[in-house]
Amino acid sequence: MTSKARKSLICWGALSPIVVVILFPYATMLSTALKHKDEIFTFEQTWWPREFYLGNFADLLFERGFGQAIFNSLYISVGATLLSSAVAIPAAYALSRLRMPGKGAFRNYLLITQMISPIVLIIGLFRMFAYFGMINDPHALIIAHSAFYMAFAVWMLQSYFDTIPKDLEEAAWLDGASRTRAFISVFLPLCLPGVAVTALFTFVNSWNEYAMSLTMLRDASSQTAPVKIAFLTGTLYETEWNIIMAATLMATVPVAIIFASIQNYLVRGLSLGGVK
Amino acid sequence: MAAIEISKVVKTFGAVKVLDGIDVEVKDREFIVLVGPSGCGKSTLLRMIAGLESISGGQVAIGGRRVNEVGPQERDLAMVFQSYALYPHMTAAENMGFSLKLRNRPAGEVREAVLDAARRLHLTALLDRYPRQLSGGQRQRVAMGRAIVRDPSAFLFDEPLSNLDAKLRAHMRIEIRQLHDALGATSVYVTHDQVEAMTMADRIVVMNAGRIEQVGTPIELFDTPANLFVAGFLGAPTMNFSGGAVVRDDAGELRIALQVSPRTLPLPDTGSLDEGAEIVLGMRPQHIEIVGEDVQDGVIDAEVRAIEQTGCETNLIVAFGDVEWTIQSHHRVLAATGDAIRLRLDPARVHLFDKQTEKRL
Ligand SMILES: Nc1ncnc2c1ncn2[C@@H]1O[C@H](COP(=O)(O)OP(=O)(O)OP(=O)(O)O)[C@@H](O)[C@H]1O
């Protein structure tokens, strides 16, 4: 065995407990979601279903309106991501590039807002949106989510923007580019990894958010996926694990796929400043 | 190409004044070099010309037009940065063509201009590469290319050669100067390397702590430095100094008595000095002659502290009293550490400065 192979074997060996802990819930989810209801409540549990039963998914989508919930979630998360990016990118650019008084204080203020739990604010938010007649309106959540995750986005983007040399924009200005043109042609292409990572964080946070969605969206048809899943458990006589697991699978897999597909970008973006 | 007039320019960062009343006139087609120690404000002045730094006081005019309130986009200048500042996501050709593309020139014309600049800089084979695929020297050339594709009013350089090795630097020095002449350009070049300043400049501006010490051609500055700072800053090895005073000898003649040498030296004819005047004497290492015991007048007796042979010249570190001087000779000097040595100072090449004002006498 080459030393490289041995090294990777040792690494995997050391990591395997963690891998098991991470993958166990997924395995349970997958195995349960693919089983028929009758097969779950048997005495002898098997990992492998007798047959790959897709009825749970069909039931979810066609009988229980889970498709609508996924769509709601997607709509809100994409909306929140776009809105928060649209505000956070210019804000972070200004913090990183322009000379302004009170910059440090503003940064600290952003940090402090992150220390307040959203739960504390929910009653106030509910009253506010009720006043504007926006209860059951997904746009209320788009606004609330983007507001909540914006501070983090600004903070993170600024750190990333600070690593991009100012020389490059200055060179562009001397080449004759206006500030806007230099921003679009020179600055944005270089900070794309940072923007992608930040947008992804906002998306995932918004996708998983529960308490606010539960409060603002009262109608069954406007519920988001995490809320819908919670409601699936509440049948009086039985807990339909097969349905719940199918739903959680549908809610988590898209996020996992996004993460995996832009993994390279992520690593680049997270190792701030390592971009050369 | 155009002239640049800088008059009474002041720059403050908060309470700190980093430039204090700078006056420079860069003539059309002139190659001006700004030199000075680190932190003296060279880059700040260049960036104010470029429009990247606001002007706190005074005026900058390019081609007769006041540009204080004009953005860097509209000043029609090209700048080569120390870091080169090449756009990492564009190829060498795209980097060079960017400024023309911004001016909406047709693609064919842009390509022609880029090719033309690339030929001048021997870059034709590298046009499709990204900056990360180029060596330091090649990046430097692309940065030069980006500056010359369009025909700007003036070129600004901020230590463009400081990231290159010594050999390439010497080569690029010549190449930049030739390019300047070939294009009939006006250039302002910032460096802290006095060799670059001496070899490239039409005129040198020596700066120190936010002020101009002297402006002149390289030879003027070398032969007649206006003050102690300029005298010590230009020339390698640096000029030797020693404190002294003007005295009257037994014959009634005015002579220089160095603090630490028992012998007096003849006083060069400056006409303005009187007995008792306190002075600083400066002597370039190249202008000190090693002489035999038989020479009596205008000499200093010293002791050899160290010898450095570079092959074509010999550097001697000598000491008399607590003063250490460097002597450079083109002859092979046969001396050993500890030897007594007699030095003759050529009176015509002695520099005298007032001790109080540090100005040339
Ligand atoms: N943005 C700024 N804020 C405050 N002080 C500054 C700023 N930029 C430069 N300075 C100060 O201005 C002075 C001149 O800086 P400058 O960069 O012009 O020096 P320099 O002559 O180019 O030096 P070097 O040879 O090291 O590049 C320095 O003391 C520096 O600390």
Ligand SMILES: [Mg+2]
């Ligand atoms: Mg500088």
